Amino acid sequence: METTGARWSLAGLLGIWSATRIVLLLLVFKVWVFPGPDVTSDVAVIYQGWSEVLGTGSFPQSDVTWQYPPAAALAILSPKLLFHLDYASAFFVLAFTADLAVLALLLYTGPRPGRSMRGAWVWAVGVPLLGPTVYARYDVMVTAVAVASLLAGARHPRALGALAAFGALLKVWPVLLLVAVRDRTAWASAAVTGAVLAALFAAGMPGAFAFLTFQRDRGTEVESLGALVFHVARHHGWDGEVLLNYGSVEFLGPYVDVVSTAALVLSALAFGWLLLWRLRARRFRSHTVADAAFVAVLLFTTTSRVISPQYLVWLVGLAAVCLCFRGSRMGPPVLALLAACLVTMLEFPLWFAHVVASDGLGITLLSVRNGLLVLATVLAARVLWRSTVSGAAATPLPAQATRTRETSLPS
Numbered sequence: 001m002e003t004t005g006a007r008w009s010l011a012g013l014l015g016i017w018s019a020t021r022i023v024l025l026l027l028v029f030k031v032w033v034f035p036g037p038d039v040t041s042d043v044a045v046i047y048q049g050w051s052e053v054l055g056t057g058s059f060p061q062s063d064v065t066w067q068y069p070p071a072a073a074l075a076i077l078s079p080k081l082l083f084h085l086d087y088a089s090a091f092f093v094l095a096f097t098a099d100l101a102v103l104a105l106l107l108y109t110g111p112r113p114g115r116s117m118r119g120a121w122v123w124a125v126g127v128p129l130l131g132p133t134v135y136a137r138y139d140v141m142v143t144a145v146a147v148a149s150l151l152a153g154a155r156h157p158r159a160l161g162a163l164a165a166f167g168a169l170l171k172v173w174p175v176l177l178l179v180a181v182r183d184r185t186a187w188a189s190a191a192v193t194g195a196v197l198a199a200l201f202a203a204g205m206p207g208a209f210a211f212l213t214f215q216r217d218r219g220t221e222v223e224s225l226g227a228l229v230f231h232v233a234r235h236h237g238w239d240g241e242v243l244l245n246y247g248s249v250e251f252l253g254p255y256v257d258v259v260s261t262a263a264l265v266l267s268a269l270a271f272g273w274l275l276l277w278r279l280r281a282r283r284f285r286s287h288t289v290a291d292a293a294f295v296a297v298l299l300f301t302t303t304s305r306v307i308s309p310q311y312l313v314w315l316v317g318l319a320a321v322c323l324c325f326r327g328s329r330m331g332p333p334v335l336a337l338l339a340a341c342l343v344t345m346l347e348f349p350l351w352f353a354h355v356v357a358s359d360g361l362g363i364t365l366l367s368v369r370n371g372l373l374v375l376a377t378v379l380a381a382r383v384l385w386r387s388t389v390s391g392a393a394a395t396p397l398p399a400q401a402t403r404t405r406e407t408s409l410p411s
Helices: 002-028 041-054 072-081 087-109 118-136 139-153 157-171 173-178 184-204 211-216 227-236 256-280 288-302 311-324 331-350 352-357 360-388 399-407
Strands: 241-245 248-252
Touching: 002 087, 002 118, 041 072, 041 087, 072 087, 072 139, 072 157, 087 118, 087 139, 087 311, 118 139, 118 311, 118 331, 139 157, 139 173, 139 288, 139 311, 157 173, 157 184, 173 184, 173 288, 227 256, 227 360, 248 256, 256 288, 256 360, 288 311, 288 331, 288 360, 311 331, 331 352, 331 360, 352 360
Parallel strands: none
Antiparallel strands: 241 248
């Protein structure tokens, strides 16, 4: 009976994943048109334009919208491998392939001792809640690298470090995967991989690190936590404006620099909390690395000056890895995150015009979405602290002993 139930559960999971991904593909290929702004224009116009510049052997260093680390060039150029398709179509196919790769990794690890199929369910359900934006940005590819890194970490620390470093050179945030890693070989692997790749890009392509300046000069994006101040202020005489700036829709005007600075301060405080947690943590279990990475990315996403919809793809991937482990207690914050994903699709692209207009619906959607992200962050940080710091401290198990203990757990 248990085997039959498991088969039905797997069939249901695969059915939901297949049905929702078919819908996503129909939307990005415009067989069906999703209401709101065309989310595929970034691929067909911006990404394709970058690919033409990158194809000449140089980064688009004169374009302030290029705000990505050097390895992002690989993601932008990758559609050219499918030469029989036009650029946008090839990109959507590769995004779908990355989505499939994540599912395959989660399905592979789910039945193992000490693991769970909950993670595969989170990925299957969470991704479509964000709508067609998922396949129209390269973030799903970065997330696939991050998921592979965390799932490889328990048995292959060198692979964890190398993949985390590669991910960081794709889009910076995967460096946070290492926040709870204690294995020196993982750190050494990350350092060597990062240094070698960075040197190769710097030597081979001009403008590899121009993105650092462009990121520094960004303002407060209209979907961020701090942006709520200006959404409300517009109804009380604030005379700023909303414009496309540095590749995103941002507030420009009086006091924007103050709110942007406050966001940076909040991020610094988040880093301080992570440092304090790392110094105080005493119990490291098989799921701690994934839990800590989830908390770290939540902290820096929620406090960021920019919260683009595709950022939540990262969080869904990390949440899925957390719940792959039976011992993880990240269920409540993951539920809050999934609710935030649904509201995110409502605010972008469905009713983004209301967000830009700062009307009642737009402010409500942002308040709910950002409130859910704050809730998920607080809950996740509390779970991490209680599971590793609070209570009687236990002596950490050596890595080999931990792996032996994991393999002895009942499936």
